[in-house]
Amino acid sequence: xxxxxxxxxxxxxxxxxxxxxxxxxxxxxxxxxxxxxxxxxxxxxxxxxxxxxxxxxxxxxxxxxxxxxxxxxxxxxxxxxxxxxxxxxxxxxxxxxxxxxxxxxxxxxxxxxxxxxxxxxxxxxxxxxxxxxxxxxxxxxxxxxxxxxxxxxxxxxxxxxxxxxxxxxxxxxxxxxxxxxxxxxxxxxxxxxxxxxxxxxxxxxxxxxxxxxxxxxxxxxxxxxxxxxxxxxxxxxxxxxxxxxxxxxxxxxxxxxxxxxxxxxxxxxxxxxxxxxxxxxxxxxxxxxxxxxxxxxxxxxxxxxxxxxxxxxxxxxxxxxxxxxxxxxxxxxxxxxxxxxxxxxxxxxxxxxxxxx
Amino acid sequence: xxxxxxxxxxxxxxxxxxxxxxxxxxxxxxxxxxxxxxxxxxxxxxxxxxxxxxxxxxxxxxxxxxxxxxxxxxxxxxxxxxxxxxxxxxxxxxxxxxxxxxxxxxxxxxxxxxxxxxxxxxxxxxxxxxxxxxxxxxxxxxxxxxxxxxxxxxxxxxxxxxxxxxxxxxxxxxxxxxxxxxxxxxxxxxxxxxxxxxxxxxxxxxxxxxxxxxxxxxxxxxxxxxxxxxxxxxxxxxxxxxxxxxxxxxxxxxxxxxxxxxxxxxxxxxxxxxxxxxxxxxxxxxxxxxxxxxxxxxxxxxxxxxxxxxxxxxxxxxxxxxxxxxxxxxxxxxxxxxxxxxxxxxxxxxxxxxxxxxxxxxxxxxxxxxxxxxxxxxxxxxxxxxxxxxxxxxxxxx
Ligand SMILES: Cc1cc2nc3c(=O)[nH]c(=O)nc-3n(C[C@H](O)[C@H](O)[C@H](O)COP(=O)(O)OP(=O)(O)OC[C@H]3O[C@@H](n4cnc5c(N)ncnc54)[C@H](O)[C@@H]3O)c2cc1C
Ligand SMILES: Cc1cc2nc3c(=O)[nH]c(=O)nc-3n(C[C@H](O)[C@H](O)[C@H](O)COP(=O)(O)OP(=O)(O)OC[C@H]3O[C@@H](n4cnc5c(N)ncnc54)[C@H](O)[C@@H]3O)c2cc1C
Numbered sequence: 001x002x003x004x005x006x007x008x009x010x011x012x013x014x015x016x017x018x019x020x021x022x023x024x025x026x027x028x029x030x031x032x033x034x035x036x037x038x039x040x041x042x043x044x045x046x047x048x049x050x051x052x053x054x055x056x057x058x059x060x061x062x063x064x065x066x067x068x069x070x071x072x073x074x075x076x077x078x079x080x081x082x083x084x085x086x087x088x089x090x091x092x093x094x095x096x097x098x099x100x101x102x103x104x105x106x107x108x109x110x111x112x113x114x115x116x117x118x119x120x121x122x123x124x125x126x127x128x129x130x131x132x133x134x135x136x137x138x139x140x141x142x143x144x145x146x147x148x149x150x151x152x153x154x155x156x157x158x159x160x161x162x163x164x165x166x167x168x169x170x171x172x173x174x175x176x177x178x179x180x181x182x183x184x185x186x187x188x189x190x191x192x193x194x195x196x197x198x199x200x201x202x203x204x205x206x207x208x209x210x211x212x213x214x215x216x217x218x219x220x221x222x223x224x225x226x227x228x229x230x231x232x233x234x235x236x237x238x239x240x241x242x243x244x245x246x247x248x249x250x251x252x253x254x255x256x257x258x259x260x261x262x263x264x265x266x267x268x269x270x271x272x273x274x275x276x277x278x279x280x281x282x283x284x285x286x287x288x289x290x291x292x293x294x295x296x297x298x299x300x301x302x303x304x305x306x307x308x309x310x311x312x313x314x315x316x317x318x319x320x321x322x323x324x325x326x327x328x329x330x331x332x333x334x335x336x337x338x339x340x341x342x343x344x345x346x347x348x349x350x351x352x353x354x355x356x357x
Numbered sequence: 358x359x360x361x362x363x364x365x366x367x368x369x370x371x372x373x374x375x376x377x378x379x380x381x382x383x384x385x386x387x388x389x390x391x392x393x394x395x396x397x398x399x400x401x402x403x404x405x406x407x408x409x410x411x412x413x414x415x416x417x418x419x420x421x422x423x424x425x426x427x428x429x430x431x432x433x434x435x436x437x438x439x440x441x442x443x444x445x446x447x448x449x450x451x452x453x454x455x456x457x458x459x460x461x462x463x464x465x466x467x468x469x470x471x472x473x474x475x476x477x478x479x480x481x482x483x484x485x486x487x488x489x490x491x492x493x494x495x496x497x498x499x500x501x502x503x504x505x506x507x508x509x510x511x512x513x514x515x516x517x518x519x520x521x522x523x524x525x526x527x528x529x530x531x532x533x534x535x536x537x538x539x540x541x542x543x544x545x546x547x548x549x550x551x552x553x554x555x556x557x558x559x560x561x562x563x564x565x566x567x568x569x570x571x572x573x574x575x576x577x578x579x580x581x582x583x584x585x586x587x588x589x590x591x592x593x594x595x596x597x598x599x600x601x602x603x604x605x606x607x608x609x610x611x612x613x614x615x616x617x618x619x620x621x622x623x624x625x626x627x628x629x630x631x632x633x634x635x636x637x638x639x640x641x642x643x644x645x646x647x648x649x650x651x652x653x654x655x656x657x658x659x660x661x662x663x664x665x666x667x668x669x670x671x672x673x674x675x676x677x678x679x680x681x682x683x684x685x686x687x688x689x690x691x692x693x694x695x696x697x698x699x700x701x702x703x704x705x706x707x708x709x710x711x712x713x714x715x716x717x718x719x720x721x722x723x724x725x726x727x728x729x730x731x732x733x734x735x736x737x738x739x740x741x742x743x744x745x746x747x748x749x750x751x752x753x754x755x
Contacts, residue, residue: 002652006659008667015669241749255751258742265741268749269681273657279670280660297653349649350642357625357639357648 002356005294008279013071014078021082024055029088031327034188037089042153043190044090050121052090059119062099067116073100073220074282080224081278084231087330089188091123091150093224098124100220101158105169105205105213114156114171125150126217127159127172127194135343137214138167144195147341151179151192160214161199169205169213172197186337188330219292221342222299223285229302229338230278233271233309236331240264240313247318254316263312270305277301293355300348306335358426364415365433371410372441377403380444383709383717385569387616388449389519389729392568397523400447404478407613412438413446414476414611417460422473423611431612438613449615450519451475451482454602455528457609458595459548462587471526471548476611483524485515485531485549485573486596492517493739495530496541496593500575502531504589507582509533509547511555511575517733521558521571524551530596533589544592548584555579565725566709603734604683606676616730618686621655624648624697631715633702644700651696658685677748684740687730694724 028048037043052058060075062068076096083092099118102110118124127145128137142162151157157172179194205213244255244264254260281298285291310332314321321328339345359367380399385391391400407413412434417423424430446452456475459467474480491497500513511531518527529549537543551558555578558571587595601607628639628648638644664670665678697720698705707714708721731737745751 002656003659006656006663008660008663008670010667010670018669237749241751244751253752255745256754258738258754261745261751261754262738262741264749264751265744268677268744269685272677272681273654273661275670276660276664277653277657279664280656297656300649301653301657346646349646349653352649352653353645356652357628357645 002293005284005290005297006276006280007283008276009283010279011075014075014282017075018078018082020055021057021079022085024051025082025086025088029083029086031087034087034089034330038187041190043150043188044088044153049090049123052092053121057092058095058099058121061096062103062115062119066103066111066119068119073223073285077223077227077278077282080227081231084228084334085235087188087232087235087334089190091125091153093221093228094125094149094154095123096224097126097217097220098154098156098158101126101169101213101217102171102205104216105209106171107206110171110205117155122155123150123153124156124158125154127151127157127196128217129341135347137218138211140167142167142196144193146182146191146193147184148179148192148194150190151177151194152181152190158205158217159196161196161204163199163204166207167210167214168207169210170199170203171205172199172203184337185340186333188334189337218342219285219295222295222348223281225338225342226274226278226281226295226298226302229299229306229335230271230274232331232334233267233274233302233306236306236309236313236328237264237268237271239327239331240267240309240316243317260316264316267305267309267312270301270308274298274302274305289355293352296348296352299342300345300352303335303339303345306331307339310335359430361427361429361433364426364430365437368412368434368437369440371412372437372443375406375410376441376443384444386445386723386726387729388445388447389733390563390565390567390569390726391447391520391523392563397447400444401478401481403444404447404613407438407443407446408476408478413452413613414456414472417456417472417476417611421460421468422476428608435612435614439618442617445617446611446613446615448475448478448481450484450528451478451480452611452613453615454484454599454610455482455526455548456611457602457607458528458586458599461609462595462598467548467586474525480525481520481523483518483521483527483551484599485518485521485527485529487515487517489514489516489572493736495596496544498530498532498544500529500531501535502533502545502547504533504582505579508579509582509585511549511578511580514572514574516572517561517570518558518573519570519733521551521573522560527551527573528586528599530592533592537590541593542590544596545589546586546592546595547580548586549580550584553578553580563726564728565722569729600735604680606679618690621648621652621693624651624693624700627697627715627720628700631700631702631704633700638700638702647696647699651693654689654692658682658689661685674748677744680744680748683730683734684737684744687727688737691724691727691731694720694727698724 059068060071061073064070127148129147140160161170176197177194179192182191184191247254277298281294284294313328317326320326415424415426415431416428419425502509527549529547533545534543555576558573560568631638704715709718
């Protein structure tokens, strides 16, 4: 039933993009830079963002007649994976989500106004979650939004509102919002909370597209998250292995102790599986029904893989692992925050059970 | 040469017609479980039929009994076998690792002498590596082989030898030099005959209650010196190569499958039939979660296999995925069995032969049997050492 979902297709373009993105993120986001940005109000480097726009990364999954490159969603995956691998924060995911929401849920006028801007570097975000903690995107009251990433940098916010008793999507201009920054577990990211202002009718997206757009947002969010987590999981294993190869105790390099070696192999195996499921998800994402299965599987697996790798990484760094200076905590926090967004692994498994059992 | 597509279509038609159905006794799920003569005779005949029809060793040279086609042809036939869930190929050690070893590194005489009998299942092969005191520490093997003219004289014991009681030949790792500078340098590798004076096997009962492997005792058993494979003292190298075939890290196998794979969907089927707390187990939220987690793992392994074929996606560590695969697949099968037992709830306490059991204790037996693969061929712990050291570059455990 699901055997063919394991197939992986890779285009030359994706292979090139992956190379390019890995190199770019590696250069622009060494861990010293990641740590410097933890203190930065904006949380990312605007010059680097401009370079990404220059490279065309923001227009990848936007059609050519809307100012984009007209490539596929799958082509976004190698970029998100590279960013995850190098713990590089940027508004890439939030802007991509907003663009996909507008592409699939906006009116012609909204598309024409926003998609060319977003593909050339204008920052956008999505405001979907409320203090109730529900992950179902249509369960909204439309009063207060939380976990709104990169709001400070965004010009436009795609948000869910209650209109005539119905859940609708609206494009709210950033300057109509008063927000406060939230303290979140993943310090590389920037999150905000705001009270939804009075909605101007012209901000609303067409009612009949709401449900399709919400499905799209969820799909894309889970795919991007799987990519970020899977990249981070592999990096976390590498980081741990480096330490296990250098730290000596009891006259031995600690990587020789099986109490550390074996769980590290398990972490590696988890990261490899997450990576394969990620590419399988990218391959199938646009197929009706199957896309959701493949993407939820990839996300559930990647979250678990990174959590385990980072948890053991803290432990295996000993006393140093308990310090802020040890990067293991950065990885662990990425996974913790991701689990709070768009559903944790158990949530995805429950959805998968409905689809598959 | 026939096209792969046509060959596959022929195979499909052949297996559709010839796959045995309604066999009146339990068939082994793996080659390590052949415990009765009834099973043995049946499987030997089955392998022979498949071979004669041209679907085993299709890519081995015709001079040695093969079909002279390509690997792609054989792979296509093997896929058809999986599709029809046909009985396993019996002579696993022959077709899986002794055969490829001889094919790749044997002399012309050795190839002509041994390979056809491997494919037809006329000559069953076994592997004499492990000893009562040396399993994981294979390099420490102590069975003594002393050269005496044109012969070597063997003394000692091998154990856990799969199909040892049925085998005509054994790939044997023995010590020819007790004074070598290190333990590995004193080992030699033989293609040893088993049906000779001084060789005796006793069956060992397995945890399932069945039989399938033996202990073998060598008492002044004399084998011809030309059964030595490679040079005297270089047995370790040959043994390591053999393990690469065994663990699937090196190709050349005659094809067909020798271990049936656990399909997580079978467990889903069980979850529909089994009951927990008076409800279908499938409706129990905890069981649903466990099932999904297991299906995701299964899917990840399949995706790993697909990704391994795509060079730009494995460049960083080209051997990682093949080296992980034994560990993953065997542990997965064990965990799937465990999950199945949980799903059975109150019924999980019955065993094979009990009327109240589900599917005649299939899952109980298959869970217990799953350890054959997590222990045999190098335990999961040894696999973790190998991956840790050879893939991640961690220091050796001493
Ligand atoms: C919150 C906190 C408070 C502390 N307070 C004090 C204090 O007041 N006074 C004080 O003296 N110290 C204190 N420590 C230090 C603590 O005792 C050490 O961190 C601890 O003993 C581990 O040593 P290490 O950090 O050098 O790690 P390492 O010894 O380098 O260990 C690194 C990793 O290798 C593993 N490892 C090491 N050797 C082996 C082995 N033989 N077999 C298997 N695994 C092995 C460890 O379990 C660990 O996972 C504190 C540490 C923490 C986290
Ligand atoms: C069904 C079955 C069929 C078999 N068929 C054959 C066959 O045909 N021919 C043949 O030669 N052998 C065969 N074997 C033997 C098999 O290869 C050995 O059982 C296996 O290599 C383990 O060796 P051992 O039994 O001596 O266990 P031990 O080496 O004594 O291991 C005991 C435990 O210690 C662990 N351990 C040992 N060393 C280490 C280490 N360095 N690091 C971490 N953990 C370690 C092991 O993982 C295991 O859990 C078969 C075994 C089984 C179960």
